[in-house]
Amino acid sequence: MDTNYIILIIALLACIVVGVSYYLGKKNLGNESKKLLEDANLKAKQIIETAETKAEAIRKEKHIQAKEKFLELKSEHEENVKNRDRKISEIEKRIREKEQKLNDELSKNGKLEKELQRNLEENARKKEVLDKKMAELEETLAKKINILEKVSQYSAEDAKAELVESIKNEAKSKAQAQVQQIMEEATLNAKTEAKKIVIQTIQRIGTELAVENSVSVFNIESDEIKGRIIGRDGRNIRAIEHATGVEIIVDDTPEAILLSCFDPVRREIARLSLHRLVTDGRIHPSRIEDVVEKTKKQIDEEILEIGKRTVIDLGIHGLHSELVRLVGRMKYRSSYGQNLLQHSREVANIAATMAAELGLNVKLAKRAGLLHDIGKVPEQESELPHALLGMQWAEKYGENPEVVNAIGAHHDEVEMTSLLSPIIQVADAISGARPGARRQVLESYIQRLKDLESTALSFDGVSSAYAIQAGRELRVMVESAKVSDADAARLSYEISDRIQNEMTYPGQVKVTVIRETRSVNIAR
Numbered sequence: 001m002d003t004n005y006i007i008l009i010i011a012l013l014a015c016i017v018v019g020v021s022y023y024l025g026k027k028n029l030g031n032e033s034k035k036l037l038e039d040a041n042l043k044a045k046q047i048i049e050t051a052e053t054k055a056e057a058i059r060k061e062k063h064i065q066a067k068e069k070f071l072e073l074k075s076e077h078e079e080n081v082k083n084r085d086r087k088i089s090e091i092e093k094r095i096r097e098k099e100q101k102l103n104d105e106l107s108k109n110g111k112l113e114k115e116l117q118r119n120l121e122e123n124a125r126k127k128e129v130l131d132k133k134m135a136e137l138e139e140t141l142a143k144k145i146n147i148l149e150k151v152s153q154y155s156a157e158d159a160k161a162e163l164v165e166s167i168k169n170e171a172k173s174k175a176q177a178q179v180q181q182i183m184e185e186a187t188l189n190a191k192t193e194a195k196k197i198v199i200q201t202i203q204r205i206g207t208e209l210a211v212e213n214s215v216s217v218f219n220i221e222s223d224e225i226k227g228r229i230i231g232r233d234g235r236n237i238r239a240i241e242h243a244t245g246v247e248i249i250v251d252d253t254p255e256a257i258l259l260s261c262f263d264p265v266r267r268e269i270a271r272l273s274l275h276r277l278v279t280d281g282r283i284h285p286s287r288i289e290d291v292v293e294k295t296k297k298q299i300d301e302e303i304l305e306i307g308k309r310t311v312i313d314l315g316i317h318g319l320h321s322e323l324v325r326l327v328g329r330m331k332y333r334s335s336y337g338q339n340l341l342q343h344s345r346e347v348a349n350i351a352a353t354m355a356a357e358l359g360l361n362v363k364l365a366k367r368a369g370l371l372h373d374i375g376k377v378p379e380q381e382s383e384l385p386h387a388l389l390g391m392q393w394a395e396k397y398g399e400n401p402e403v404v405n406a407i408g409a410h411h412d413e414v415e416m417t418s419l420l421s422p423i424i425q426v427a428d429a430i431s432g433a434r435p436g437a438r439r440q441v442l443e444s445y446i447q448r449l450k451d452l453e454s455t456a457l458s459f460d461g462v463s464s465a466y467a468i469q470a471g472r473e474l475r476v477m478v479e480s481a482k483v484s485d486a487d488a489a490r491l492s493y494e495i496s497d498r499i500q501n502e503m504t505y506p507g508q509v510k511v512t513v514i515r516e517t518r519s520v521n522i523a524r
Contacts, residue, residue: 010051013044218257218274226250226257228283229274239285243292246270264332265303269295303328310341314348314366320397327370329377340377343431344370350427351420360419361402368406368424371399375407387411429508451503456495456511461487473510474499480517488513 220226230237230250237248245266249258257274261267273295277283280291304321307328311319319327330341348369355365375382375390382389391408401417406424408414416422449467452474456465461482466475476495478488492513499509 010048010055013047218259218271220255220257220278222255225278229257229278231283231285235285236283236288239288240270240273240292243289244270244273264334265299265329268332269299272298303331306331306341310345310370314345314370316363316367316370319367320399323371323374323393323397323399326374326377326393330373333377338432340373344373346431347372347424347427350430351423354423354427355420358419358423360423364400364402364420365423367400368403368420369427371403372407372410372424372428385411385413387413448503452499452509455498455502459491459495461491471509473512476511476513478513478515480515483513483515485515488515 228236229240229248231239237250240246241248244261245263246259246261246269248270249260251258259267259270259274261270269292273288273292276291276295277288280287304325305328307324307326310327311317311324327341327344330344331339333340348366351365351369352362355362371390371394373386373390374393375384375386375388378389384392387408387410391404391414394404394407402420405414405417406421409416409421410425410428412425416425449471452467452471453465456462456474456476461478462476463479464477467473468475474495476491478491483491492511495513496509496511499511
């Protein structure tokens, strides 16, 4: 509130008090009224004085506040001015620095331009000198060429063509030598790396050896049971053979009956059925049929359980139930005396190890290795090779295309389309060819050795051939007069190619052609 306004209000109040006093005096209120009037006047004077004092104090306070505000505004203004001056100084400083740099660059560019001009002039002078020397050399060369043409009667074009041809021949020779060297190094490295992977795989994989055949022996406590098994007029044995599909051979062998069948599952059903019948003691056709039927169900459940356990052991997931059942059936199948399930497990582990070494999918490798021989366990006979039949089943039950191709291509029935296929083929060969894996009939083994030797002897110039190291190497002796060193290398390739195309054998066969020249003289 303004100070003058306050003083005006106080004066107005004093006038009102004086007026009231005067009015009371007019009314002749007496001495008391006069006293009251005097008191009122005195109070009015005091109020006025107090108001004036307060007004003066307020005025001074406002004056001081206004002065402080002025000083504050002045300080802010001076600070703003200083900041602005400082920014202007900084901007001017940057501008001066940029101007200095620009001047330096201009000065440097001027020097470079002068130096460049001097270099251009110097190059022009050198070019003139060089052109003169080139002209002199061309003139001298032309004269010498004319002299050479006259002396040798050989034109420059002919000499140039002969030089080009010579350079071409030399380049071809060097290129062929380089290509040969690169091929030899690549072959050496590839063989070394392949041997390393195969050796590491074989060392890391262990397997059980299982040998089976087509005949099972059923042991009995006494020969009296043979008569009960045969039955009256052979009814019981005929019923067993009809129900199981297995031939029962009862001969003079003491305390033993032979079960003959190429299907191991049927032999196992017959063996278990006979064991139950003999243990129970009731052997007659109706009982035989009932026992055989129950045994078949038990074997089917066992096959499924074996397949599930195998799949779990190998860490394979999502396999179709029908494929799991086929895996279980492999336990009762053998190939060259090698149990098919153990062989497939071994191939799966070998293939997984190789895939890991090569950075491929380990799970797919295990899957393909386990399923590669499922075509060998059909419930009904099929005219297809087991690889193609297994490929059809795998494709039918939704297996990965790489797995399908690996199954079909592991015996080269179909073309390989992925790196997984040769791995399965190699793993299958390793499992089948390792020592003790399979047993073969002696006659077929000897026949294979004879076939190897006769194949080598069918070529011209071969004097003798020897199959050694269990048929894994073929040594071929040739007549030095008919076969040269170059022909020996070609002959080795042709013999190995014919063996590969015309014969079936596990592993690989090394063909070594030996050419020897002898000079014999006798001193008498």
